[in-house]
Amino acid sequence: xxxxxxxxxxxxxxxxxxxxxxxxxxxxxxxxxxxxxxxxxxxxxxxxxxxxxxxxxxxxxxxxxxxxxxxxxxxxxxxxxxxxxxxxxxxxxxxxxxxxxxxxxxxxxxxxxxxxxxxxxxxxxxxxxxxxxxxxxxxxxxxxxxxxxxxxxxxxxxxxxxxxxxxxxxxxxxxxxxxxxxxxxxxxxxxxxxxxxxxxxxxxxxxxxxxxxxxxxxxxxxxxxxxxxxxxxxxxxxxxxxxxxxxxxxxxxxxxxxxxxxxxxxxxxxxxxxxxxxxxxxxxxxxxxxxxxxxxxxxxxxxxxxxxxxxxxxxxxxxxxxxxxxxxxxxxxxxxxxxxxxxxxxxxxxxxxxxxxxxxxxxxxxxxxxxxxxxxxxxxxxxxxxxxxxxxxxxxxxxxxxxxxxxxxxxxxxxxxxxxxxxxxxxxxxxxxxx
Numbered sequence: 285x286x287x288x289x290x291x292x293x294x295x296x297x298x299x300x301x302x303x304x305x306x307x308x309x310x311x312x313x314x315x316x317x318x319x320x321x322x323x324x325x326x327x328x329x330x331x332x333x334x335x336x337x338x339x340x341x342x343x344x345x346x347x348x349x350x351x352x353x354x355x356x357x358x359x360x361x362x363x364x365x366x367x368x369x370x371x372x373x374x375x376x377x378x379x380x381x382x383x384x385x386x387x388x389x390x391x392x393x394x395x396x397x398x399x400x401x402x403x404x405x406x407x408x409x410x411x412x413x414x415x416x417x418x419x420x421x422x423x424x425x426x427x428x429x430x431x432x433x434x435x436x437x438x439x440x441x442x443x444x445x446x447x448x449x450x451x452x453x454x455x456x457x458x459x460x461x462x463x464x465x466x467x468x469x470x471x472x473x474x475x476x477x478x479x480x481x482x483x484x485x486x487x488x489x490x491x492x493x494x495x496x497x498x499x500x501x502x503x504x505x506x507x508x509x510x511x512x513x514x515x516x517x518x519x520x521x522x523x524x525x526x527x528x529x530x531x532x533x534x535x536x537x538x539x540x541x542x543x544x545x546x547x548x549x550x551x552x553x554x555x556x557x558x559x560x561x562x563x564x565x566x567x568x569x570x571x572x573x574x575x576x577x578x579x580x581x582x583x584x585x586x587x588x589x590x591x592x593x594x595x596x597x598x599x600x601x602x603x604x605x606x607x608x609x610x611x612x613x614x615x616x617x618x619x620x621x622x623x624x625x626x627x628x629x630x631x632x633x634x635x636x637x638x639x640x641x642x643x644x645x646x647x648x649x650x651x652x653x654x655x656x657x658x659x660x661x662x663x664x665x666x667x668x669x670x671x672x673x674x675x676x677x678x679x680x681x682x683x684x685x686x687x688x689x690x691x692x693x694x695x696x697x698x699x700x701x702x703x704x705x706x707x708x709x710x711x712x713x714x715x716x717x718x719x
Contacts, residue, residue, distance in 0.1 A: 289393040290322035294386050299329050300373045301380050303345055308377055313337055316384060320391040325361050329370075332357070345371060392428055399424050419572045426579045460589055460631060463500020465718050466705040467692055471668065474589065474631035475699070479622040479665055481595075483636040483656055484672035485643070489690070489709060489716065490635045491515060491593055493672055495523050496716040498561065498591070506588040507560035509581050511574065513597035517563040521556075527715045528552040560585065569598050571620050582628050590628075592621070594635035595662070615661035622665040636662060638671075649678050653695050669696035674709060686710060689719075 298316070302309050313334055321327035332351055337343045349367060352358040361367065403421055406412060459473025474480060484490045491514070498508055512520050519537075526533040529548040535541045541549065562585055564577060574592075581587050592598065598617050625632040638655045651671040656662050663669065671693040687708040694703050706719045 288322065288397060289390045291386060291390055292323050292326070294383050294390075295321050295323055295326040296370045297373055297375050298380070298383050298387060299326060299333065300370050300375045301377050301383075302330075302333055303343065303348070303371055304375070305377045306342065308380055309337060309343060312380060312384065316387070317391075320387045322390065322394065325366060328357060328360065329367070395428055396425075399428075415570070415572050419576060422576045422579060426583075460501065460506060461504070462497045463503075463718075464497065464692070464705070464707055464716075466707070470694060470700060470703050470705065471697070472700075474633070475667070476629045476631060477626045478631045478667040478698075479618075479625050480631060480633045480668045480670070481636050481656070481662055481666040482633060482670050482672065483638050483651065485638045485651075485677075488672050488674055488677055489714065490672060492523070492709075492714045493716050494591055494593060494633070494635060495520070496527060499524060499527055501589065502559040502561055505560070507562070507585050508589045508591065509562045509564070509578065509585070509587045510591040510593065511569055512563055512565045512593050513567060513569055514593060515565070517565045520563060520565070523714075524556060524561075525549060525552060526713050528556065530713055530715075532713055562587070567597075571598060571600055571617050574598065575620065575624055578624060578628065582630070587628075588630055590625075590630065590632045592632070592634045594637060595621075596637050611661075618661040618665045622667075648675070649673075650691070650693060651695075663696065666696060667698040668694065668700075670694050686712065687717075690716065 302313070316330065316334075318327050318331050318334070321330055329348075332348060333343055336347055336351060340347070345367065349358065349364055352361070358364065399421070406417060458468075459471070459475040459478075461468045461473045462471075482490060482493065494510075498510065501508060510520070515523075522536050523533055525531075526536055529536075529545070529552050531541060531545050531548065535545065536549070562581060566573070578587075578590060595617065596614065600613050600616055621632055621634055636656060638651055642649050642651055642655050650673050653663050653669060655671075656669070671691075673691040673693055674688055675691075676688045687710050690707050690709045692705040692707060694701075694705070696702070708717050708719050709715075710717060
C-alpha cells in the first residue's frame with residue numbers, strides 16, 4: 285500500500301522557524317491549520333506553539349517545554365531531545381511561505397485520497413441516495429478548494445483597520461450596484477453574503493424588475509447567474525432584447541418588427557453577446573442541484589450575483605426530509621440560500637411570491653412582511669426584503685403617461701434603514717427605470 289503524501293522535514297522546518305523567528309510568527313500562525321501536519325508529534329508541537337502564542341503573544345523554547353511537561357506530553361515526543369533536534373535544523377525564514385504551500389499541498393492530497401476512498405466505499409451500497417451522495421462529494425471537494433485559505437480567526441485590530449479603510453474609501457468599497465440610483469444610495473449596493481428577497485403579487489413585475497436590474501449590472505462587466513424556473517432562457521433573452529432596444533416584447537417574440545427595429549435588434553445582439561450572463565432554466569430545481577450547480581458555476585465563470593426566479597418553485601427532493609406542510613420545506617430552502625450566500629461570499633437575490641392576504645386586506649394594499657408566502661423563515665433569514673408595489677395594478681388610474689409610478693418598499697434591512705423608493709415602470713415594454 286502506498287504511503288500517504290507528507291514531508292516530515294518541511295513540517296519540522298516550519299516549527300523551527302516559528303520558534304526561532306519572532307517577527308514571522310504573527311504573520312503566519314493564523315494561516316496554518318494543525319491538520320496540515322501529518323506527523324502526530326509535529327502536529328502536537330504546533331498546537332502547543334499556537335496555544336502559547338495566542339495566550340502570551342510570544343513563544344520561546346523554555347515556555348514550550350514547560351507547557352508540554354505540565355500536560356505530560358513531553359514523553360510522547362520522546363523527551364526534550366526531539367525539540368532540540370528541530371531547532372538545530374538550518375532554516376531559511378524567507379522561504380516560509382513556500383514551505384507552508386508545500387505543507388498545504390500535502391494535506392490537500394491526503395484529504396483527496398480520503399474522500400476518494402469514501403466515495404468508493406459508499407458507492408458499493410445498494411440503498412444509497414445518489415443525489416445526496418453526489419452532493420456530499422461536491423461539498424467536500426468544494427470545501428477543500430474554497431476554504432483552505434480562509435482564516436476564521438481574526439482580531440479586533442484587523443476588523444477596525446478594515447472598517448477605517450471602508451470609511452476613508454467609501455466610494456471604492458460599495459457592494460454590487462443595482463443600477464437603481466435611489467436604491468443603491470440606501471443599500472450601498474448588494475453586499476457579499478447577503479440574501480435579498482424581492483417580493484410581490486403575480487403580475488406586479490417581479491421578473492421584469494430583476495431583468496431591468498440585470499441589464500444595468502451586466503453593463504458594468506459583472507458575471508450573473510440566474511435560475512429561471514418559470515420562464516425559458518429563450519423568453520428571458522427576448523425580454524432583455526426588448527429592454528435594450530425599447531421594442532415591445534411581443535413584437536420581438538412574434539417577429540412583427542420593421543426594418544428599423546431589425547437594425548436596432550442586430551446592434552443590441554452584438555452587445556448582449558459580450559455580457560457574462562448565465563441562465564439555468566431547469567423547471568424542477570432541487571436545493572441540492574442548486575448548491576452543486578452554483579458552486580461549479582462560481583468557480584468556472586467567476587459569478588458575482590445569483591438570482592432565483594422564483595423561490596417558491598424550488599423543492600427539497602430528498603427522501604431524508606419529511607414535511608407536514610409547505611412552510612417547513614420553504615424554511616429549509618430559505619436557510620440554505622442564506623448559508624450558500626455566506627459560503628460563496630456573493631449576494632443571492634430570490635424573487636418571492638406574496639400570499640393572497642394582500643388582496644383580501646382593505647386599505648391601499650401595500651405589502652407587509654407577514655404577506656410573504658410561507659413567510660416565517662424567509663423573513664428571518666433574509667438580510668433585505670423589498671416589496672414591489674404599483675398602485676395602478678389595483679386601481680387602474682386613467683393616465684396617458686408612458687410610465688407608472690412604482691414603489692420599492694424596503695421592509696427589512698438588517699444593516700441599514702427602512703425606506704420606500706420610487707422608480708418608473710414603462711408600460712409599453714414592461715421595463716423599470718430610475719425615477
